[in-house]
Amino acid sequence: MELKKVQQDWNSFPELSMEERPVLSPDLEKMVVNNPLTGAFYLKPQILGRILIAGILWFLNIYQWRAEYKTNGNDLYQQGALFFVLTYFIYFHIRLLLFANYPSLLSLKLVPFLSKIETVLDKYILSFGVVSVLAGFYLLALFEKALSWLNSGAYTRISENGFYKWLIVIFLSISFYILFLQSVIPKYKKLLTAVKMYREEIGAKSQKK
């Protein structure tokens, strides 16, 4: 590549074309209000949604845990475990949101910008593990509710036996994680790999120079 020739060709672009027309104020007004980050590059709505839902569930859980404690119910330990999982889930997502710092993300230098996108995607993929555990707990609650309507004898047997309940929670959590691994996670993993490859590629090239 001859730089002089490239410069000549660069300068030969038409001064005015449909592609490079002067930008008008109304166009600019429309453009600046758009969010430049889209899809999996912008996880703020998903993270905020999760924090909101987990927050509601957290308050509900505190209420139920208190009720179990007062009545010395069978689900005392289960509610306690759920409290810690929910607390960690909320903490993890608030930390992720603060780390991503979307308003100033685009003002970072290219390599740190790509690294940050990579970390956010990686942590978001990890968060599906906690979502699976929560799904396990709540599906068990639904299962118990359904059983109490359909077969009260089976319900009593299950609700009194903590060991079975923990087994069901583990089974459901693993099943949910496998479901996520097959459905949602590949999309984010593909993007994460692409970001990582791109960063490493330009990083390696800059080292050769």
Add this chain to the structure above:
Amino acid sequence: MNNPKKKGGASEIVRSHLKHQHKKVYSICRLFANTYKEHQRLFADIIAAASQSIQHKKAGEEKHTLLLRACLNMTALHAISRRVGPDTDRTIQFKSPDYQRSMLKFRDSVGEISDYEKILLFLEFEKVAPADIAELTGFIPARKQASVKEQPKKSFIPYLKEKLIWN
């Protein structure tokens, strides 16, 4: 109409800066966009990114630097999305014949180059001093990186550190 205090909108200073500097954005689009549609989308995304960056700028950061960073960051995302996307047609198709001709000529003289080289070419055309490239891209020169590697690491529990500290 153009209310500077409008929620989500840019201030008059930001809009005026972008209006005067938008040619830079067109320049990077020449290197990374292959079609009219791609060109328009990339241009709009970069303008939006630059506007957001400038609005949230910290003390000591220059508007010009933030605009160039927005150009590089958004083109990187554009390139990554293109790689991930199903269709990777790289035919050059623009609407105005003059632009199409210039683009074909330019791409022919440039040849097949990597995105890293495209970035350097863009910065060269924008007359960015080689010393300032690291300030925009974060590329660490090989000599500097070697000296970083030579320093003894202070990590006490590597696994936990990796899990707890995000960077």
